[in-house]
Amino acid sequence: MKPALIYYKENVFSQLDYFQNIRLATSGHTVDERFYLTFNDLSESYNKEGITAIFIMNTLSDNAIELQGLQMAHYIRIITRGEGVGKLPIFLIGSENITELLRLSDYSSILQTPAVELLPYSKEKVKNVIDNIHTYKHLENYEAYLKKTHIPQPNNYLSHHSITSEWSLYQWSKCLNIKSAIENHIERNLYYRYITSQHPESDDKVTIDYPPYPSESEPEKKRILIIDDEADKGWGELYKALFSHYSCIEVNTLKGFDYASDTKETLLQKVKETILEKAFEPYHLVLLDIRLLQDDFNKKTDFSSFDVINMLQTLNKGIQIIIVTASNKAWNLQYTLNKNVFAYITKESIFDKSCSKEKLEELLKQSVNAISKSHFLQKVAENEKKILDRLDDKTSTISVPIRKKMLDNIREQIEIAWIMLTNYRFDERYLRYAYLSYYQILELFAEPSPDMYIKIKNKKDIYCEDINGNDINCSEKLKMIYDKTWKGNLIQQTQGTHKEKELELTPYARIGSWMFARTTNRHFMTLLELNSTRNNNTHGGSSTSNIDLEKRLLKMMALIIDFMDNA
Numbered sequence: 001m002k003p004a005l006i007y008y009k010e011n012v013f014s015q016l017d018y019f020q021n022i023r024l025a026t027s028g029h030t031v032d033e034r035f036y037l038t039f040n041d042l043s044e045s046y047n048k049e050g051i052t053a054i055f056i057m058n059t060l061s062d063n064a065i066e067l068q069g070l071q072m073a074h075y076i077r078i079i080t081r082g083e084g085v086g087k088l089p090i091f092l093i094g095s096e097n098i099t100e101l102l103r104l105s106d107y108s109s110i111l112q113t114p115a116v117e118l119l120p121y122s123k124e125k126v127k128n129v130i131d132n133i134h135t136y137k138h139l140e141n142y143e144a145y146l147k148k149t150h151i152p153q154p155n156n157y158l159s160h161h162s163i164t165s166e167w168s169l170y171q172w173s174k175c176l177n178i179k180s181a182i183e184n185h186i187e188r189n190l191y192y193r194y195i196t197s198q199h200p201e202s203d204d205k206v207t208i209d210y211p212p213y214p215s216e217s218e219p220e221k222k223r224i225l226i227i228d229d230e231a232d233k234g235w236g237e238l239y240k241a242l243f244s245h246y247s248c249i250e251v252n253t254l255k256g257f258d259y260a261s262d263t264k265e266t267l268l269q270k271v272k273e274t275i276l277e278k279a280f281e282p283y284h285l286v287l288l289d290i291r292l293l294q295d296d297f298n299k300k301t302d303f304s305s306f307d308v309i310n311m312l313q314t315l316n317k318g319i320q321i322i323i324v325t326a327s328n329k330a331w332n333l334q335y336t337l338n339k340n341v342f343a344y345i346t347k348e349s350i351f352d353k354s355c356s357k358e359k360l361e362e363l364l365k366q367s368v369n370a371i372s373k374s375h376f377l378q379k380v381a382e383n384e385k386k387i388l389d390r391l392d393d394k395t396s397t398i399s400v401p402i403r404k405k406m407l408d409n410i411r412e413q414i415e416i417a418w419i420m421l422t423n424y425r426f427d428e429r430y431l432r433y434a435y436l437s438y439y440q441i442l443e444l445f446a447e448p449s450p451d452m453y454i455k456i457k458n459k460k461d462i463y464c465e466d467i468n469g470n471d472i473n474c475s476e477k478l479k480m481i482y483d484k485t486w487k488g489n490l491i492q493q494t495q496g497t498h499k500e501k502e503l504e505l506t507p508y509a510r511i512g513s514w515m516f517a518r519t520t521n522r523h524f525m526t527l528l529e530l531n532s533t534r535n536n537n538t539h540g541g542s543s544t545s546n547i548d549l550e551k552r553l554l555k556m557m558a559l560i561i562d563f564m565d566n567a
Contacts, residue, residue: 001049001050001051001052002018002019002020002049002051002052003018003019003020003051003052003053003054003055003091003130003133004019004020004021004022004042004045004046004051004053004054004055005018005019005020005021005022005055005056005057006022006023006024006038006042006054006055006056006057006060006069006072007021007022007023007024007056007057007060008023008024008057008059008060008061008068011057012123013055013057013093013123013126016123018126018127018130019055020045020049020051022038022041022042022045023038024038024060024072025037025038025041031068031071032075032189032190035071035072035075035190036075036079038072039075039076039079042054042076042085043084043085046084046085051085051088052088052133053088053089053090053091053130053133053136054073054076054085054088054089054090054091055090055091055092055093055119055126056069056072056073056090056091056092056093057069057092057093057094058070058092058093058094058095058096058101059094060072065104067094067096067101067104067105067107067108069092069093069094070092070101070105070107070108070110070111071107071190073090073092073107073110073116074107074110074149074151074190074194075190075193076090077090077110077113077139077142077145077149078151078190078193078194078197079193081142081197082139082141082142082145083142086139087115087138087139087140088115088138088139089115089116089117089133089136089137089138089139090110090115090116090117091116091117091118091119091126091129092110092111092116092117092118092119093119093120093121093126094118094119094120094121095120095121097118098111098118101118106150106152107151107152109148109149109150109151110149112148113144113145113148113149114137114139114140114141114144114145115136115137115138115139115140117129117136146197146198149194151190151191151194152191153191154191164326164347164348164349165230165235165326165347166189166192167192167195167196167347167348167349168326168347168348168349168356168359169230169233169234169235169238170196171348171356172238172242172348172356172359172360173234173238173241174206174356175206175208175356175357175360176208176238176241176242176360178237178238178241206356206357207357208357208360208361208364209361210245210246210364211361211364211365211368211369212368213246213248213249213368213371213372220248220375221248221249221250221281222246222248222249222250222284222285222371222374223249223250223251223252223281223282223283223284223285224239224243224249224250224251224252224283224284224285224286224287224367224371225252225253225254225274225275225283225285225286225287226239226251226252226253226254226286226287227253227254227271227286227287227288227289227292227305227308228253228287228288228289228292228324229259229260229289229291229292229293230289231253231254232253236251236253239251239287242360242363242364243367246368249371254270254271254274255274256270257270259292259293259294260294262293263293264293264295264304264307267292267293267304267307267308268307268308268311271308271311271312272311272315275312275315275316275319276315282316282319282375282378283319284319284320284370284371284374284375284378285319285320285321285322285342285367285370285371285374286312286319286320286321286322287322287324287367288305288308288309288321288322288323288324288341289305289323289324289325290303290305290323290325290326290327290332291303291304291305291325291327292304292305292308300329300331301331301332301335303332305323306335306336306339309321309336309339309341310339313339313340316378316381316382317340317377317381317418318374318376318377318378318379318380318381318382319374319378320342320370320371320373320374320377321336321339321341321342322341322342322343322344322345322363322366322367322370323336323341323343323344323345324345324347324363325344325345325346325347326346326347326349327346328346328349340422342366342369342370342425343366343370345359345362345363345366347359369425370425373424373425376550376554377421379554380418380421380553380554380557383554383557383558383561384414384418384557386561387410387414387441387557387560387561387564388411388414390561390564390565391407391410391411406444409444410441410444413437413438413440413441413444414437414438414441416434416437417433417434417437417438418434420433420434420437421434428546431546431549431550431553432537432549434553435533435534435537435549435552435553435556436534436537438553438556438557438560439530439531439534439556441560442511442527442530442556442559442560443511454505454510454513454514455471456491456503456505459491459503460475460491461473461475462474462475462478462490462491462505462509462513463513464513464514464516464517465517466517472516472517474512474513474516474517475490477516478490478509478512478513478516490505490506490509491503491504491505491506491509511527511563512527514563515527515563526555526559527559529552529555530552530555530556530559533549533552537549
């Protein structure tokens with residue numbers, strides 16, 4: 001067996017036959033990736049031919065002052081936790097003396113650990129060590145190495161929240177039993193391995209309790225979009241594994257965008273294109289990181305993700321958004337909650353007392369809840385836009401005289417209804433409040449007014465003026481349908497200003513009159529169903545399931561749109 005020599009460029013030592021030569025890998029994009037690939041070559045030699053010791057050139061890059069050989073030595077110790085090839089004695093070769101190395105390199109602590117020697121750049125000295133290699137001790141205690149070791153934090157590591165992101169990725173992948181698919185993304189990172197070695201992981205098996213999806217049998221795929229600058233560093237794979245439990249959920253990552261170099265404008269355009277790409281296969285949920293672009297890591301607020309939130313809500317505010325981030329800053333949480341994001345999930349810190357299982361189950365619970373409401377809320381948002389567009393249209397053909405006060409009231413009810421629906425995730429009663437707000441819009445159209453041209457004749461007949469100015473008797477048609485579905489009167493008595501009884505149409509009779517006289521579609525049956533639902537949810541009566549109430553609210557919005565189009 002021979003010792004191994006890790007080197008970067010050919011030198012006097014690599015030309016000797018003393019060593020099994022292992023040249024530093026150059027295909028990795030980062031120093032850690034090159035170390036990882038080189039370590040794999042070292043391990044392969046150790047397992048196949050056997051190795052007696054490890055010799056490493058101090059200089060492993062074009063910049064001699066980097067002294068990456070010291071980093072490589074740490075890497076071997078830490079990635080193996082001092083086992084196997086990581087137990088072998090390590091010899092560092094270079095022209096620098098120990099005083100110079102201590103001054104030049106933050107990784108020089110390796111020289112103070114057991115089973116590590118510094119050798120001068122001398123063939124004779126190196127040959128002498130090899131001839132007496134059996135006299136050099138192996139690393140006997142990994143803890144003794146750790147006690148004397150300090151690995152410096154990479155530049156921007158804290159501001160990029162890298163340790164939190166990597167720790168969460170590692171711990172969550174363990175919970176999902178996909179550690180082998182994820183570990184290559186993170187375990188090659190020297191600083192991450194150093195930190196985690198100081199916080200031993202638990203070997204306890206974890207079983208994730210998956211919340212049931214309420215409509216698993218629905219044919220429509222529920223689509224999740226991942227917008228995260230680390231999606232290709234393991235997070236995309238983790239999310240796909242997390243939601244693979246549900247056959248109806250499809251997970252996609254944002255494609256065709258380089259988070260490291262592209263601009264915010266390009267990001268927003270790519271998000272827009274992705275959302276609109278398949279309108280018939282909408283995204284129901286977006287899992288969004290806070291810091292996406294390099295510029296975000298120099299800020300405390302006003303991140304590119306905030307612009308993404310605004311973009312998504314402009315496209316369709318019913319698309320649900322959950323923030324999944326390493327940032328636990330209160331002002332970020334407050335901003336996103338003010339924007340009505342569905343939930344804010346913080347990634348698990350290495351110092352966090354909470355359990356990975358709890359974090360994952362909270363993310364699952366919130367995601368399933370968001371997806372289950374997203375289709376309904378997107379339909380509400382689409383219908384709301386149609387109603388508002390018609391109100392904004394100054395050349396509208398609606399013959400109902402929409403006065404400014406009525407217009408303002410309608411807008412107010414729409415705004416109230418949406419606020420109620422954003423709180424629907426906290427309390428089911430808010431869905432009923434939203435329903436009542438939209439029913440009030442129907443009633444606003446039928447407010448008693450001299451301008452409405454609805455008359456009661458002979459104390460029993462209801463007439464409404466059509467678009468040509470002709471009075472149409474609506475009584476028989478109204479009562480024919482009304483008596484089949486509801487017992488009561490279309491005309492009621494109210495107390496007049498002079499304490500005399502006055503006749504007044506019920507709201508649904510007023511609306512129905514307008515429908516019969518001024519539209520081609522007859523929606524009075526729908527109106528009666530909606531009115532019945534309104535009474536049950538306001539005054540008691542048979543309860544309506546959330547699913548049915550959602551359907552009826554959408555039906556009511558469609559009725560309002562049709563009424564405005566055809567009146």
